[in-house]
Amino acid sequence: ETGVTQTPRHLVMGMTNKKSLKCEQHLGHNAMYWYKQSAKKPLELMFVYNFKEQTENNSVPSRFSPECPNSSHLFLHLHTLQPEDSALYLCASSPGIGPGDEQYFGPGTRLTVT
Amino acid sequence: AQSVTQPDIHITVSEGASLELRCNYSYGATPYLFWYVQSPGQGLQLLLKYFSGDTLVQGIKGFEAEFKRSQSSFNLRKPSVHWSDAAEYFCAVGATGRRALTFGSGTRLQVQP
Numbered sequence: 001e002t003g004v005t006q007t008p009r010h011l012v013m014g015m016t017n018k019k020s021l022k023c024e025q026h027l028g029h030n031a032m033y034w035y036k037q038s039a040k041k042p043l044e045l046m047f048v049y050n051f052k053e054q055t056e057n058n059s060v061p062s063r064f065s066p067e068c069p070n071s072s073h074l075f076l077h078l079h080t081l082q083p084e085d086s087a088l089y090l091c092a093s094s095p096g097i098g099p100g101d102e103q104y105f106g107p108g109t110r111l112t113v114t
Numbered sequence: 115a116q117s118v119t120q121p122d123i124h125i126t127v128s129e130g131a132s133l134e135l136r137c138n139y140s141y142g143a144t145p146y147l148f149w150y151v152q153s154p155g156q157g158l159q160l161l162l163k164y165f166s167g168d169t170l171v172q173g174i175k176g177f178e179a180e181f182k183r184s185q186s187s188f189n190l191r192k193p194s195v196h197w198s199d200a201a202e203y204f205c206a207v208g209a210t211g212r213r214a215l216t217f218g219s220g221t222r223l224q225v226q227p
Contacts, residue, residue: 108156
């Protein structure tokens with residue numbers, strides 16, 4: 001595997017379910033990110049981790065719970081979601097969190113909440 | 115705080131025609147500027163970036179962009195568009211002290227045969 005991988009690629013869940021999204025990067029980067037991409041809305045940054053420590057939480061509801069056990073893996077735990085949470089969830093990584101650190105994106109998980 | 119504006123939500127061009135996608139930014143200092151492309155069902159791929167130096171930067175897939183400080187712009191260009199260029203294009207800015215990039219809302223490019 002190379003680059004940034006995300007599993008699953010598609011997920012359908014009910015509002016009472018609990019599920020997790022997984023992201024893995026094989027680039028040796030230190031920073032990882034979760035973004036939400038909804039139709040007709042700009043890309044929304046959710047969380048930033050640098051060396052496993054959360055450095056940014058962009059006012060994300062508590063029904064989204066991130067976990068970063070090491071610099072290569074990032075999870076997004078989901079529970080009690082709402083239909084408006086249906087979106088493409090993108091993971092990204094970068095060498096660091098400097099302004100010039102370009103981000104490498106995974107293919108995303110298409111989440112549908114029913 | 116920095117911001118990025120992509121004025122065109124949707125653009126249609128004919129295959130073989132030239133392309134220019136607009137990006138305007140707001141930031142007090144010299145920004146770090148990026149263009150990304152997203153094909154349907156895929157993540158974002160970096161096309162090119164500008165930090166300093168030559169204001170005309172070359173990227174992958176035949177794309178280039180020009181940084182114009184006086185206009186606060188970083189427009190993306192391609193001399194001859196191919197059908198495979200149909201995708202959504204995002205401009206982004208990085209700024210000192212901010213821990214992540216700020217993305218524009220994107221421009222969807224459609225290519226007519």
